Amino acid sequence: MKSKIKIAVVGLRFGAAFAPIYRDHPDVAEVAICDMNEAVLRDVGNSSGIARRFADFNDVLAAKDIDAVHLLTGIPDHAKQSIDAMNAGKHCACAIPMATSIADIKAIIAAKKQTGKSYMMMETHVYTRQFLFAKELVARGEFGRIQFLRGWHYQDMEGWVPYWAGLPPMWYAQHALAPLLAIAQARAVKVHCMGSGEMRKELHRQYGNPYPIESALFQLAVPGLCAEVTRSLFQCAYPGLDFIIYGDLASFDGQLHRQHPHVPGEFGRRLATERPELPDRTDLLPPSIARYTQSGMDGCFPHLVHEFMRSIMEERASAIDAVTSADWTAAGICAHESAMAGGREVVIPEF
Numbered sequence: 432m433k434s435k436i437k438i439a440v441v442g443l444r445f446g447a448a449f450a451p452i453y454r455d456h457p458d459v460a461e462v463a464i465c466d467m468n469e470a471v472l473r474d475v476g477n478s479s480g481i482a483r484r485f486a487d488f489n490d491v492l493a494a495k496d497i498d499a500v501h502l503l504t505g506i507p508d509h510a511k512q513s514i515d516a517m518n519a520g521k522h523c524a525c526a527i528p529m530a531t532s533i534a535d536i537k538a539i540i541a542a543k544k545q546t547g548k549s550y551m552m553m554e555t556h557v558y559t560r561q562f563l564f565a566k567e568l569v570a571r572g573e574f575g576r577i578q579f580l581r582g583w584h585y586q587d588m589e590g591w592v593p594y595w596a597g598l599p600p601m602w603y604a605q606h607a608l609a610p611l612l613a614i615a616q617a618r619a620v621k622v623h624c625m626g627s628g629e630m631r632k633e634l635h636r637q638y639g640n641p642y643p644i645e646s647a648l649f650q651l652a653v654p655g656l657c658a659e660v661t662r663s664l665f666q667c668a669y670p671g672l673d674f675i676i677y678g679d680l681a682s683f684d685g686q687l688h689r690q691h692p693h694v695p696g697e698f699g700r701r702l703a704t705e706r707p708e709l710p711d712r713t714d715l716l717p718p719s720i721a722r723y724t725q726s727g728m729d730g731c732f733p734h735l736v737h738e739f740m741r742s743i744m745e746e747r748a749s750a751i752d753a754v755t756s757a758d759w760t761a762a763g764i765c766a767h768e769s770a771m772a773g774g775r776e777v778v779i780p781e782f
């Protein structure tokens with residue numbers, strides 16, 4: 432039988448939520464934690480009772496007995512650290528985004544192929560209660576023909592750590608886009624995107640991006656199916672993150688459990704609106720980590736941990752393997768390229 436996994440959680444701000452879930456997962460032999468900020472390392476270690484601690488990621492790479500890493504470090508480090516981890520013989524999970532350039536995406540896929548290690552981009556929004564519920568409805572054919580998909584993510588990143596300042600909105604579009612592509616079970620093949628709004632000049636400096644908001648129309652690899660995504664990161668006083676599946680027979684609006692139902696109009700088909708309870712899907716999880724569906728982000732954290740651990744134990748590709756991660760990430764990179772070219776069509780590479 433395959434032996435249990437020793438995993439290091441690297442980057443302990445957002446990563447703090449994941450360390451105890453690995454600690455309690457039945458496939459895990461040992462959890463180590465790593466953060467170059469000593470106070471963060473100490474606090475997370477003490478609160479989670481995790482004794483094995485690293486202040487330097489290179490020491491994690493050098494630790495021969497560590498089988499896997501989950502990277503929750505800053506965006507600019509994701510690509511290099513993922514490649515270094517796989518080249519050091521470790522399975523690799525990484526917070527979004529996988530990378531911010533097509534060249535880095537290709538390098539990660541190459542490293543994954545060369546090493547045979549499991550790779551998973553930990554996209555939270557394909558494991559939320561809303562998404563798991565909608566996925567079941569799609570599998571049962573409740574929507575009829577899916578006619579259109581729409582996602583959005585408005586978040587104000589003013590004052591966050593410096594690498595955020597002026598980030599092209601579509602480089603971080605996965606939360607809005609991935610649920611749509613996962614529901615359609617298709618990649619995006621081309622995109623037209625427009626930038627909108629005006630952003631303070633100092634926010635242009637880091638990435639040469641002038642847009643606080645970008646809105647994109649993607650053609651999917653399904654005949655006659657498009658998806659639209661709008662994303663903002665700065666100077667837009669509106670928060671929100673959700674998706675809508677528009678079907679011939681029924682639609683799913685992820686906001687409905689937060690808002691009042693629509694009132695049917697006078698003309699057209701009579702449309703009923705329901706607001707079903709969204710189950711927690713703890714039935715998909717080992718009992719020891721089921722309670723972590725309550726620890727935030729619509730219940731997704733333990734599902735991600737479980738899928739990554741199972742992919743390693745079952746020696747199979749993870750549900751968000753390198754090619755799927757690439758599809759979900761490259762679409763946003765190409766969307767920003769389109770916005771910078773005034774909305775011209777950009778063909779998204781196939782990996």
Ligand SMILES: NC(=O)c1ccc[n+]([C@@H]2O[C@H](COP(=O)([O-])OP(=O)(O)OC[C@H]3O[C@@H](n4cnc5c(N)ncnc54)[C@H](O)[C@@H]3O)[C@@H](O)[C@H]2O)c1
Pocket residue numbers: 441442443444445446465466467468471486487488503504505506508526527528553554555592728
């Ligand atoms: N829903 C989601 O999927 C979601 C939500 C929040 C953040 N994120 C992603 O997760 C990542 C982490 O987010 P955050 O807000 O905690 O970021 P952050 O930059 O605030 O914190 C990163 C942490 O990693 C540590 N770190 C950075 N480089 C390191 C290194 N080389 N070795 C050891 N420690 C290192 C830092 O000291 C810090 O504690 C980001 O990439 C972000 O994009 C995803």
